[in-house]
Amino acid sequence: MKITPILLSLLLLLLSCSQSNETGTLFLHADALMEEHPDSVLRLLDLPPEEIKELSGNECARYALLLARATDKCKLSLLPCDSLLNVALDYYDDDEKEKAVALLYKGRLAVEMKKAEEATTCFQKGLTIIQDFPEELKTKNLLLSSLGNIYFDAGYYDKSMEIYETMYECCTTYLDKSIALNNISTYYCLIDEKDSTLMFQHQALNYAIASGDSLQIAMSKHNLSLEFDSFDELDSALYYAKMALKELPQKENHGNCYFNLGDLLLKTGKNKDSALYYLTKALDDIPIESKASCLKSLYNLEKENGDYKTANTYLEEHSAIIDSLFYMEQSTEIQQLIYEYNTKMRVREEQLKGKRIIYRTIVGFVSICMLIILAYQNHINRKKRIQLQYKQSLEQAQNKLSSLETTIENNQLMITLLKQEQNNLKQEHENKEQQVEEREQTIARLKEEKQQLLHWLFAQSSIYQKVITLSKQTSSNKKQMKALTTTEQEQLKKTVFGIYQSYISFLHNEYPRLMEDDQLLLCLQETSLSPLAIAICFGYTDTHPLNQKKYRMKKRMSREESEV
Template sequence: MSKYLFLLFIFVGGGFVSCTQTGMDVKLLEQVESCVEVYPDSAMRLINLIENPEHLHGKERADYALLMAQTLDKNYLDSLQSDSLIKIAVDYYKGGDDKVKAGKAYYYYGKMLVAKGKVSEAMEAYLEALVFLKETNEYKLRGLLFEHVGYLNLGQGMHEQSIDNYRQSIHYYELAGDRIGEVYGCRNVARGYLAKQNTDSAHWYANRGLSLLTDTTNQVKSSLLQLLGLIAKEEKQYSQAIDYFISAIRASVNENDGLRYYLSLGRTYLDMGKLESAEECLNHCRAANDVFISSGAYNYLYLLKKEEHNYEEALSYKEKSDSILEVVRNGELRNQLLTLQKKYEADKLIMENKQIKLEKENQTYFYSFIVLLISSLSFYVIKTSKKKNRRNVEALRKNEKIIEGYVCKITELEQKEEWEREVKKETIGKLNRKILDLTLENKKIRENSSVEALFVLEELKQGRLVAERMTATERQNIFDFLDLIYADFISRIKAEFDLTKGELLLAAFIKLGFSSKQLMIVFDCEMKSVYKSKQRLKSHLGLNKEESLEQMIVLY
């Protein structure tokens, strides 16, 4: 009898301890919410003190999910976020009265979707967040949302929409009193106008950003100076552009950013024909840790040496640039494989956690049932006869058989999981082999296409071959070469515009930098015919009289 009462006391005491722990977790969540904006590192330490977040329910569970997403974002660990975690907060708040937390939940859900490459779903999440925050005073958060919507629109090539989004972000940053946010907004608008070649508006917004900037050590200052340099370069004001780039280099607080500005400076010297100064700047960028900076430096050195008619060294720089880009492509492939492997491991871990949780729940239910049954029996024994006790014994035996059945089912599930794991390993192995074979095949195709195309181009430049006598294979080699080095240039322009083969070939030569005199030799015609061919191509590309055909093709 005393044993049964002791077990009942343990059961009730466990429930009391559980309630106490929940109260401590709620206090920790309140502390995290109060310091996450100003002291994100302290917020990370506090939220990690919650030992069993899976035991939280309702509002506390949603608060934990939102604060964890916010803490990871503030500590620049947003790539570690789980969509299932932030989705808990989204599902809870979207049907409640707390519009601010609903807006925050959708904001961080959108950022997580962007990290996973789900652009359309991220746009929906951002717009949903703006709907929730419409009647609130969360001006800074609304500014951030419009800024991120602008990034998505810019990524889709919708410059007008992105500029409008950035302007709205500036408006809300101004309402929030966030001066740095206004500066970044002005820089974003200026970049949008520069992409549209509206240099006057770009210049105005870049200067406004500088005028708002009070902290001269802020890294955004150097990017604004670079932007002004690019605007001056676009307007052919090379001396002024050089001054801006040098100022950007001096104001830079980040080594990679400084090298990027050196790259812009070198390109400007190259456009001015100051080859020695250009080479000095570009050599400064060759050893950059950023592969895109080093690849760009080698590519500009290739153009510089080609300008000097040093073709042997030019080809050497071109090969180095291409090899760096090839490493990047291989790295992307490895990242894709690593992502696939991590997903497999994550799925495996989730299955194991579910299995452990199921076992714990079964044990909890079983022990709770036993404790309650024994407690009932302790009172039942006093008042009933031995005959009724036998029935209780039979009930216990029946329960034991049910438990044995559960154990058998658990064993079957474990065996099935082991078999599925082996099947997944075999499938991943086959996919890895196929990827390796296709990678080697693509490498051979690229090498063959580049060699043949370079030979044909050299023949055309030397006048030993004219376009009219080119075979379909030679023409296709040039098209494939352009697709290879200029991100599918021929394929994209062919898909977007209805061009003839001759017009495609003319666009290809212009992209490769052929002058009008070289085009006369290649097409074996007079300058007047070259001019008319360019006018027809310009018309088919939808350009007006004031727009430059060569500039459009170079920037396309």
């Protein structure tokens, strides 16, 4: 009876641990897929309400952030995430980076619900928290982007520009840089700085192309079209408007692109039918602010076509929209929020400076105390070390004295043994030198005998006899003297190279640049042939060409020796 409740408790604990592990695995899988496949993450996180209720506080808060992030990436409404984001805001503290992420999506939900003041508060508080996490550049970038857009829409252009510049410094990807530069370019267009506008917008387009994001490429080209239009360069504006419409993915909203293209066609007067087509098509897909301008363009177009009834209809709709747009109250409240935020940031900076000063003072005081303690301790230790060293030195001196006496006796005995060994080695060295000398003499005698044998073998050849016969010519006319023919020279070369093969190998290894004629000349010089006989071997009737050949051969040999 006592064991049964314990077993049931263990079983429930194991089941809860298993469920927690499954939830953690699901969240990890969703986080891994988030950047590339946010739509798949939405399907993974589509949990029934009863499962969401069973989640712990930590799991529910994490689930809220993952769901809001995936929903935002898919460009869907954040309204279904409202209550979950409230749970996350209550769960996380102000010193946790997850609180800043929750404030980011809560602010974007407020923007979606046209609550600019609430959104501004969320973004400002999120930025205040994320300052303590400098590695969270992506979250800071998204917060700055959203806050800058609110300031810009409210008419605080200089403030928004400061935020966009800070946002660009936080960018880590080509896509983020393209978005930031798009915003900066829009600011310069607003203040009529043409060169800066086009320069930053072209940079934004280049980063968009580098990122490979077709939507961002289309938006950059759309912005270029709007900016060229504002500077009255209608042909360039029309070109980029067509390119933007072509690049824009089919699943995206085409309303603004249709309106821009239709408005440009109307301004250029090139094709009013196409202008009417695009402007009419844009009415269903553009926000209310742009819809007023679109209706005004349609009014002007129908008025030119003579259809005054349709023109008046468009004018009435345009007037109704204009009457419904009020921004003064919103701008005033946002201005107050900007002032409060700047004040809080200045107070926070002063608090941080004060904390740093206190921290540095404490660290400095503690460091000085530690240095004093270390210096005193070092002084005491130094005295102890000196006393210990003196005692050790005295013991070492006594030990050294006794060991020196023993060493002297041992050395005297060693000297006697070494002298005896030296005499033995000297006698052995003399014997070995005598053996070396005898062997060298034997080698020299054998070499001489080998050389004589080679000379004898060469002297027995028929070509040698031919050379001796030709060398005995006594004619006074050199033209009548005969030398070896080319065939006989080849025969001589084969004979000599065959007999003096080892000498040839030696020459080839020592002097690889020597030619065959040089090797043949060196071999013939080893024989008893006279210079004239050697010249005859090379086809000459006197020794002058032979001397030139010897000179060139010596130069090649000396060059190789200098290189070595």
